[in-house]
Amino acid sequence: MQLIVTRPEADSTELVLKLEALGHRAIVSPLLDIKPRKDATIPPGLYQVIAFTSANALHHAAMVPAPEALKAAKAFAVGAQSAAAARQAGYEVVKAEGGDVAGLADAIARACSPGDGPILYPSGAETAGDLKGTLEARGFTVTRVVLYDAVPAESLTPEAIVALKNGSADGVLLYSPRSARLWSMLANRAGLGSATRALPHYCLSPNVAAALGIGFVTQVAARPDEPSLLALLDRSV
Numbered sequence: 001m002q003l004i005v006t007r008p009e010a011d012s013t014e015l016v017l018k019l020e021a022l023g024h025r026a027i028v029s030p031l032l033d034i035k036p037r038k039d040a041t042i043p044p045g046l047y048q049v050i051a052f053t054s055a056n057a058l059h060h061a062a063m064v065p066a067p068e069a070l071k072a073a074k075a076f077a078v079g080a081q082s083a084a085a086a087r088q089a090g091y092e093v094v095k096a097e098g099g100d101v102a103g104l105a106d107a108i109a110r111a112c113s114p115g116d117g118p119i120l121y122p123s124g125a126e127t128a129g130d131l132k133g134t135l136e137a138r139g140f141t142v143t144r145v146v147l148y149d150a151v152p153a154e155s156l157t158p159e160a161i162v163a164l165k166n167g168s169a170d171g172v173l174l175y176s177p178r179s180a181r182l183w184s185m186l187a188n189r190a191g192l193g194s195a196t197r198a199l200p201h202y203c204l205s206p207n208v209a210a211a212l213g214i215g216f217v218t219q220v221a222a223r224p225d226e227p228s229l230l231a232l233l234d235r236s237v
Contacts, residue, residue: 099224101129
């Protein structure tokens with residue numbers, strides 16, 4: 001299959017290799033461009049937990065390599081990719097938990113106590129859920145630090161537009177509700193709304209599929225992680 005990959009450019013390289021190893025071809029059309037906030041810093045403190053909802057936070061100089069004051073804190077990552085990035089950066093105690101923001105909050109609440117110290121939450125300016133608010137409602141103190149902006153693309157790439165126009169694209173991979181909304185908007189802007197709706201959209205979670213809107217063909221991963229998402233491709237061949 002020829003699949004359109006919508007992840008940010010930094011995250012697409014490894015995904016393209018995985019798809020090629022599975023016998024697929026990839027067209028990269030990033031919907032978000034990750035822009036680090038160079039002046040962002042981590043407030044000093046004795047954090048019991050670092051919560052990662054995206055591997056993008058682990059591309060920032062404030063978090064990589066793991067600062068001495070943080071590397072021994074428990075790192076809870078929303079998925080396997082974020083967890084792998086945290087381990088590679090030097091964080092010593094890393095767990096991949098939850099699969100989404102709500103699941104991550106539940107995992108932290110089960111494993112940790114509000115009285116054991118604050119939680120550090122390095123994030124982007126826009127997030128898929130309110131991790132800080134959810135944890136604070138459970139009694140935790142959360143320090144959220146915005147490390148980057150995810151800037152939306154203004155159009156699909158020329159390669160993606162050509163594939164949609166000539167019918168050579170066999171599907172689209174979508175990882176977040178925001179990227180799903182952008183995909184729908186940019187496809188309509190290019191005059192390709194009808195062609196897009198006929199394609200299978202492989203979605204990381206039900207929330208991603210719902211963000212597309214009505215009329216799209218969707219398949220949803222059994223679990224909100226990349227292996228489950230890629231497993232959908234086997235069933236589509």
